[in-house]
Amino acid sequence: MNHKEGHPEFLAHHFAEPEQQHESAKFGMWVFLLTEILLFGGLFLAYTVFRSWNPDMFYNAHLALDRTLGAVNTVVLITSSLTMALAIRSIQLNRKKHSMYFLIATLVFAAVFLVIKYFEYSHKIHLGQLPGKYYTYTGIEGNNPHIFFGIYFAMTGLHGVHVIAGMIIISWILIRASRNHFSHEYYTPMEMTGLYWHLVDLIWIFLFPLFYLIG
């Protein structure tokens, strides 16, 4: 598996040149992000249908969510998106140390997001504001409030799984960066991780007003 003379080490042998390799990775990544949008899309559809059927119940149930925590988490996730973008900018400028610091900052903000989410979830579990037959809370007026919490936990839960997956991938990228795998000439895995992380942020941008800010 010797690379041809003059080929950079990061260039896989089935690609003619680095640019082709980079564009292929990016094309694949965007198609994957398309499937991610459609994966969440099914849940956005469920949300739309049930909210249109139960507008008053959705309004009453959303009051059980903490707007302040939701808004803080929005700011946290936007900041983590910024640090991710700056990590990639740093490696583009070949500032390897800076790039790693920004990756660490992204991980920290992601962890803060999950900690806040943990407090929100445990509060709801404690009150019995849960999906389906596990719903035992009696403080919300209107019929079938468990539907709201079913969709809430499904959407924020799937989003939370994506945040955890993102943290694992960013950690892997951080380890590779610490082993000097990336430079201004080759940083494709970091850029693809950034695209994924921004999509996670983008989905939260819609989840926040749809759950926390109804009317």
Added chain:
Amino acid sequence: MVELVPEHKHHALPLRVYLGVAGALMVLTVITVAVSYVDFGGWNVVVALLIAGFKASLVALYFMHLLYDNKLYMFIFLSAVAFLVILIVFTMFDTVQRGRLDEIKDKPIKQQAEIYEKLKTDSLDVEHEGDSGH
């Protein structure tokens, strides 16, 4: 061979672009929280989605570099959005029209569910004991 990639675009954007976009996203977050306290009736959700859509566009165009990259990626992204809109709009054509022929009564899915029993007893308790509850 036909050149698929028009030009090499690996130039880093200026720092102020990223900071400006992040700042705009913060301001828009504050705005969307603020307008949620104003009652526009049915338009609240429209306003919220317009602001969210604007924020999402900023993330996609600048953080995800769609504005500067090969437009193929923009096409993939927009086709996902387009099919999502088709999915939701066409489903709503059906679901929002239900009840025009047969009136849909807003009733519990499970009449005997524990929470409705509790609600009844709670309201009885309140009537009998005044404000001794939670």
